[in-house]
Amino acid sequence: MKQRIIFCVVIVAILCLYFDICNFSFVNGCYGPHITAEISTTKAYINENVTITGRICPPEQNATVRITFTRPDYTWIDRYVTADPETGEFTVTQKLDMIGYWNIFAIYGHLCDRLYVNVTDPTNPLAPLPMPTLPPYRPNMLLISATATLISAGALAVITGRRSKTRNVSSLRLFIQVGMIFLIFFGMFIDHRIIYVPAEQISPHEFLIVTNVFGVSIPEGLPVPFFGCYYPCGRTVTCALWELQTYLYPFWDAGRGWGVEYSSHGLLRLTVVISVIFILSLLFGRIFCGWICPFGLYMDLLSWFRKLLRVRYQSFSRHFNEKLHQLGYVILALTITLSFIFGSQAIFGAQLLPETEKGGFIYTYFSVPFCRVCPMKPLCVLLQSSVGIMRIEWLIENTTGELYHLGLYLTSINLFILSLVTVAAFLYRRVWCRMCPLGALIALFSRFPPFKNFSGVRLEKIEEKCVKCGICKRVCPMQVTCVYEKKGGDVTSSNCILCLRCIEMCPYEDTLKLKLFGKTVFKSRNWLG
Ligand code: SF4
Ligand code: SF4
Ligand code: SF4
Known part of the structure; x- marks a missing residue:
């Protein structure tokens, strides 16, 4: 049955890709308007x-x-x-x-x-730069209502969670996830139009907190190991996957980017991105997935909604779950390889694929290949359009050229994958995280030798205290079985998102622990007594 479903999904994905490509008509040497x-x-x-x-x-x-x-x-x-x-x-x-x-x-x-x-001005190089006159503030009621709803959800989570011994951590986690939405997309909530933004950052995409890392200019901001998506307005940090792709292609060389100027070479920028992600992953592992990533929150909210409707969750077979996890590494490898091939002209001086030159078909439609299928992108832009921050017609029109910011945001593949993930995440907890390439990247740097030995965060089990009740296995949203099966010690696995649900639900005192840099910060308690 599952194989048939997967077969149908693959067929629909191929059809989406086909219709997507068919939308582009070559007229007089043009690949589309x-x-x-x-x-x-x-x-x-x-x-x-x-x-x-x-x-x-x-x-x-x-x-x-x-x-x-x-x-x-x-x-x-x-x-x-x-x-x-x-x-x-x-x-x-x-x-x-x-x-x-x-x-x-x-x-x-x-x-x-x-x-x-x-x-x-060569005659007056120190002349002060002119300041803009800002338009008067006009409240965006839709945005204010959305903000109020988010704040209420976070507050409600904490208030209700405090009363329940088995919900304490989950509700704190929900509160932090909601709070992080404000921090990650800060510019969107405060309405960038009424705040002075340097003309270099006039694009509404930018409200960045760090644009220089270790002395290397990163105009897109600090890379982060979660879906702090590049595409909506006012983000403060940027999804590392986006930077990994674009710094390979099309912005390997220093020079002009999509509305920004790169003063450093792509190799330098990539070194910074990989170093930052490596350090963050090594120190905190997939805690970003469990506690910060906005797309993780989206899936958690779908699970909460399912519970509200009293629908029971579904589980994949162990084998299939493992395959999904491996798929994350395959998607990551494919993304990097494609970006590498697309950027071959700039990187090796030999163009491996035609149409990858500036203005070419691949340059225009297939730069940043993973973002064309990523489910986070349509979610962000649809949500921000729904509160009136982006024009809805920009989302689906074939806008190309350098400022594709104003269009081609959503492809039929994007929309199809988001719909699919939404339905699947309603039934299967954290389904996307099981195959997410960004999650795979963090796991690579934190859960595989030799990095595993230096990881700052780990789950530990005291085997003698474990009675094999299986609760940890049942409550795990990623269907991780290591915590249950492994014989004590470090039981963190590469697909564990450190949500701590297993520790929260384990009813045996001190059996499971979260250790941060060797110190126990959270442990299981006897909540039955
Ligand atoms: S579309 Fe996805 S991969 Fe691309 S920047 Fe947004 S979150 Fe990251
Ligand atoms: S694995 Fe899930 S939580 Fe982690 S970055 Fe990917 S989507 Fe976000
Ligand atoms: S093993 Fe525990 S901490 Fe890891 S994902 Fe599962 S429930 Fe969360």
Whole structure:
């Protein structure tokens, strides 16, 4: 039965991919409607001219392109130009009359490409940068209601959990998970439009807390080992998987990225990302999965909802569960390999695949390959559209070119996988975490030799006190069996997300413990007595 279901799922996924690709029609050498633009320089002196050259595809009669030059104080100059009806090409020259960082948008309908230029004054290099005038605050009632609901859910969890001996930790965990949503997507909750954001970060994607790690500039912010998704507005940190992919391709070289400038080489940035993830994983293991990841919270909420409806959870066979876990490593390897192949031109100087050059088909549609299937991305952008922070039509239109930020957010594959994971997570606890490539990456750095020996966090069991009641096995949302089966000592396994449900539910005093850097921070208690 399960094999038939998996077969059907694979067929639907293939159909989604097929229809996704079929949406792109090659017209006059174009792979779909898009706009690309280039700027003559990214460093200019005040009152100097810059030239924007670009192209719309496919070319059209009387197509007007709007070029918006946004000054550092957020005022702007609009220029309109008619694109060549044969080639789709356009050119605009503009004098830049203010020092600071300018954002330039080449806009055609809902399609857009973003450029930038840093303007300085050679006669007065220390001149203060102009500050923008912010618009008056207009409360977003939908966002305020969503925030209030989240806060109430967190508060309710703590209040109800305190009364129950077997819910104490779970409710504290829920409270922390909810609190982390505010910290991870802080810019979204405080409404970035009313707060001064440096023009270099004018994109609503950014409200970053760290953009320089160990002296290496990381414009996308501190990489983290959980789904702090790149795509919604106002995030403070960035999903490590996104950075791992994009720093291989398309941003291996220093230079221009999607609206940002990379001053350091991709290899340096990758070294920082891998080092940060390695250190965090080694110190805290998959605690990020159990206690912080927003997508983990989503699945936990689905489980709570199922319990509310009094539907019993389902379990996979041990063999299938193990295969799912292995799938996480396969997805991780595939993601890295694909990014490597796509980036071969920049990395080795030999293009292994056609259409990976800037503006090519793969560059436009298949950069960041895992994010095209990741279920977190549609969840984030759908939620933020539902509270009025993103235009819903941007989510499904085929916007391409550099500023794909404004579109192609959701593909049919993304939506299909999110729907599938949602249904599955309702029945099977933490189903995505069992095959998540990011979870696999943390496990690689924390649960396999030689790293395992240095791991800062571990579950321990005292075999003599264990009566083999099997509660730990039943309550585990990841269907981990190690805690039950292993003979005492360190019982942490690579698929354990350190949610501590097993310790919370074990009714025998001191049998299970969580040790953080050798110190016991939590242990099982006799809650039956
Ligand atoms: S789509 Fe998924 S993998 Fe990509 S940045 Fe968002 S959470 Fe990370
Ligand atoms: S394993 Fe689950 S909790 Fe961990 S990063 Fe992946 S989705 Fe998030
Ligand atoms: S083994 Fe325990 S801590 Fe690990 S996932 Fe299962 S219940 Fe949570």
